[in-house]
Amino acid sequence: MNSAILVEDLSVSFAGQEVLRGLNLEIQAGGPTVLVGRSGLGKTTLLRAVNRLNECLPDCVTTGRVRLRLGGEWVEAYGPATVVEDLRKRVGMVFQTPNVLPVSVERNIALPLRLALGLSAAEIEARQEQALREARLWDEVKDRLAAPAQTLSGGQQQRLCLARALAFAPDILLLDEPTSSLDYKAARGIEDLLLELASRYTLLVVSHSLNQARRLARFMFVLREDGQVEAVDKEALGDKERLLTLMDELF
Amino acid sequence: MPRLLARLVERALPPLAWAAALSVPAAFFGLLAFLLWRGLPSLSLALFFGDTPPLAALLHGAPVFDGLWPACLGTLYLVLLSCCLAIPLGIASGICLARYATGRAKALLDFCVDLLAGIPSILMGLFGFALILLLRKTLWPGANTCLLLSALCLALLVLPYLISSTRSCLEGLPPELRLTGASLGLSPWQITARILLPAASQGILSGVILAVGRAAEDTAVILLTGVVANAGAPGLLTDKYEALPFHIYYLAAEYQTPQELSQAFGAALVLLCLTAALFAASRRLQAGLERRWKSGRNNRNGSIRA
Ligand SMILES: Nc1ncnc2c1ncn2[C@@H]1O[C@H](COP(=O)(O)OP(=O)(O)OP(=O)(O)O)[C@@H](O)[C@H]1O
Numbered sequence: 091m092n093s094a095i096l097v098e099d100l101s102v103s104f105a106g107q108e109v110l111r112g113l114n115l116e117i118q119a120g121g122p123t124v125l126v127g128r129s130g131l132g133k134t135t136l137l138r139a140v141n142r143l144n145e146c147l148p149d150c151v152t153t154g155r156v157r158l159r160l161g162g163e164w165v166e167a168y169g170p171a172t173v174v175e176d177l178r179k180r181v182g183m184v185f186q187t188p189n190v191l192p193v194s195v196e197r198n199i200a201l202p203l204r205l206a207l208g209l210s211a212a213e214i215e216a217r218q219e220q221a222l223r224e225a226r227l228w229d230e231v232k233d234r235l236a237a238p239a240q241t242l243s244g245g246q247q248q249r250l251c252l253a254r255a256l257a258f259a260p261d262i263l264l265l266d267e268p269t270s271s272l273d274y275k276a277a278r279g280i281e282d283l284l285l286e287l288a289s290r291y292t293l294l295v296v297s298h299s300l301n302q303a304r305r306l307a308r309f310m311f312v313l314r315e316d317g318q319v320e321a322v323d324k325e326a327l328g329d330k331e332r333l334l335t336l337m338d339e340l341f
Numbered sequence: 342m343p344r345l346l347a348r349l350v351e352r353a354l355p356p357l358a359w360a361a362a363l364s365v366p367a368a369f370f371g372l373l374a375f376l377l378w379r380g381l382p383s384l385s386l387a388l389f390f391g392d393t394p395p396l397a398a399l400l401h402g403a404p405v406f407d408g409l410w411p412a413c414l415g416t417l418y419l420v421l422l423s424c425c426l427a428i429p430l431g432i433a434s435g436i437c438l439a440r441y442a443t444g445r446a447k448a449l450l451d452f453c454v455d456l457l458a459g460i461p462s463i464l465m466g467l468f469g470f471a472l473i474l475l476l477r478k479t480l481w482p483g484a485n486t487c488l489l490l491s492a493l494c495l496a497l498l499v500l501p502y503l504i505s506s507t508r509s510c511l512e513g514l515p516p517e518l519r520l521t522g523a524s525l526g527l528s529p530w531q532i533t534a535r536i537l538l539p540a541a542s543q544g545i546l547s548g549v550i551l552a553v554g555r556a557a558e559d560t561a562v563i564l565l566t567g568v569v570a571n572a573g574a575p576g577l578l579t580d581k582y583e584a585l586p587f588h589i590y591y592l593a594a595e596y597q598t599p600q601e602l603s604q605a606f607g608a609a610l611v612l613l614c615l616t617a618a619l620f621a622a623s624r625r626l627q628a629g630l631e632r633r634w635k636s637g638r639n640n641r642n643g644s645i646r647a
């Protein structure tokens with residue numbers, strides 16, 4: 091099989107409180123791979139362990155091994171030779187709650203591109219429009235690119251964050267409930283986009299909705315109470331009744 | 342009975358709060374009116390330039406003996422110089438306290454900043470004076486009190502304002518902002534300089550305004566570190582100089598005629614205007630920087646800077 095993320099014996103704790111405990115996980119390239127689990131069990135923490143964002147939080151200790159395939163090569167995420175900024179440029183993340191920067195809509199994409207990748211203004215403009223189109227946001231914001239990003243609605247902000255991640259053209263995309271602020275139809279639009287993106291990127295998606303998980307998932311994992319993950323096998327994924335009983339057991 | 346009291350308090354609180362709030366503008370406008378009443382009549386070109394032709398003084402640097410012009414320049418230079426020294430240092434210390442220092446080091450630094458803020462300005466002047474005495478005995482026998490020394494001591498005096506405002510603004514920013522920057526692959530320095538500082542610029546500005554005001558009005562520090570009544574327009578950094586607050590103090594303390602006293606009020610009015618102009622300039626600078634950061638454009642319809 092063709093894997094893109096390998097997690098071995100990962101433990102994460104906050105201020106001595108263990109959230110993930112000896113977790114092993116293999117994520118296939120492409121996907122989407124959907125991660126489900128009860129609230130507060132550590133889905134977000136697991137995503138942040140992949141791009142090493144946990145270390146920006148106070149009192150967090152991470153042990154174990156995470157390997158990522160970036161640009162055809164395996165990278166030891168926590169290895170001493172790894173430059174964490176380079177890693178994060180290749181691993182995009184969309185947060186659970188929209189996290190726009192307090193600048194204009196276009197600048198939300200342009201500023202990080204300029205600072206992190208050092209692209210030219212022309213290149214930035216091209217990527218910006220393409221990313222906004224892909225995130226199904228272009229038509230809504232093309233006339234208000236200079237408006238403050240906080241004036242967008244919650245759902246629009248979430249799509250702006252998605253567009254910002256896409257503009258980086260990363261190898262891996264971590265999506266923490268990317269449709270939580272969207273209505274049914276807009277969520278379906280994003281789901282279609284994700285299915286389409288899976289041919290180019292490796293997608294790891296956290297979802298709260300079983301229906302969404304069923305529509306999206308090529309692979310599915312459930313985070314358990316004991317801080318470990320369990321794979322949902324292929325047959326169960328196709329069978330709604332089996333999936334429901336499985337969920338009932340786990341939740 | 343207690344319920345009646347509670348209701349009374351409930352009733353009385355809003356008017357009392359309003360009265361307290363209104364006393365500030367009342368005091369300010371009262372002061373301003375008084376200054377205008379006493380100072381306006383003396384405002385004239387002669388107040389600034391004495392007997393020297395204004396154009397000669399402005400363009401060719403002709404000496405002005407009997408006017409405020411040298412003192413205006415002296416105060417302007419003093420404020421700009423001390424701010425140039427204090428603003429970078431204060432912002433950098435604020436960043437250090439907000440982002441890097443932890444535990445005991447932070448507590449110690451914090452304590453030092455509080456201590457510095459509590460030092461009376463006359464002590465800061467004495468410190469400058471003692472420094473010159475020390476220099477004279479050791480490295481630099483020719484050392485004397487001067488513009489640079491005053492600016493240094495004033496910088497030290499206003500440093501705590503800058504540190505506290507930078508620090509509290511950075512700490513008040515939502516933590517997600519830092520996390521967002523990190524998730525986009527920005528380096529810690531880029532996050533601080535290109536995301537957090539611009540986002541906090543409004544609050545940092547209020548520290549700068551406090552510092553400018555304090556540096557412009559302080560008399561005690563400069564009294565001991567180089568200001569004199571008659572020095573002409575400031576030349577070198579190592580020269581003595583004139584300054585508006587000292588000029589006001591000097592005139593008010595030693596006036597011989599009513600005209601001289603009203604000159605002092607005129608000078609006070611000029612000092613007020615000068616400070617207000619400096620406030621407006623820093624506000625404009627900050628607004629321009631913030632607009633550029635938010636939109637990536639230099640002006641409303643300018644080209645994209647990205
Ligand atoms: N910065 C932090 N400091 C301390 N504890 C934290 C921090 N972030 C997360 N935790 C703890 O880690 C546990 C897992 O949190 P996490 O956000 O990963 O849950 P989640 O599965 O994403 O939940 P949800 O579905 O509600 O988003 C929680 O118990 C939380 O209290």
Ligand SMILES: [Mg+2]
Nearest residue numbers: 133134186266
């Ligand atoms: Mg979460």
